[in-house]
Amino acid sequence: MDETRIWQVVAAERAATADLLAGLSDAQWAHPSLCAGWTVREVAAHLTLGPRMRIGATLGAFARARGSFNRMVDQTARAEARRPSGEIVASLRDIAGSRRLAPGQTLLNCLMDTLVHPQDIRLPLGIERPMPVDAAVAAAADLWRIGFPFHARRRFAGHRLVATDAEWSAGEGAEISGPIEALVMLLAGRTATIPRLTGITA
Incomplete structure (x- = not known):
């Protein structure tokens, strides 16, 4: 991207x-x-x-x-x-x-913020707007790469995260899979999209 x-x-x-x-x-x-x-x-x-x-x-x-x-x-x-x-x-x-x-x-930090925070608003209000898939893939990769403040690699050590609607995966171990936008929210520390994922429970 x-x-x-x-x-x-x-x-x-x-x-x-x-x-x-x-x-x-x-x-x-x-x-x-x-x-x-x-x-x-x-x-x-x-x-x-x-x-x-x-x-x-x-x-x-x-x-x-x-x-x-x-x-x-x-x-x-x-x-x-x-x-x-x-x-x-x-x-x-x-x-x-x-x-x-x-x-x-960074520009990728900005992209991630711009994708995740609107969902922080929309999901509790029940208002849907899908993330652009290519942007969500870029954000997921950045969230996996960076440490602070989300520490995704540490939180999901021993797991492999796999997008079911895009070519993206990360990690090794027990599989957590689902739509890329649900994985982005998970990597960013949100639990609201867990029901859309398999291999993980709230």
């Missing part, structure tokens, strides 16, 4: 998520997401931040979080989530075509 295609998917997913958010009720904005402790609002706010973060602001946020990356992500999302819903949607539309990465972020 080349860089041009990745950016096309990122732009399309951001635009589709903005369209989704624009049609949600207040109750849906307040609905729990798949991200522990975050509602749909916090996830939506987080999605707007990457291209808008600058190195100075990021370092300041990291200091306020006392050196914890996870705490920084949580604090910045919660601060941004205090904005009105319409402003959050507008911000996401504004950055849809941006090719600026957050400080320290």
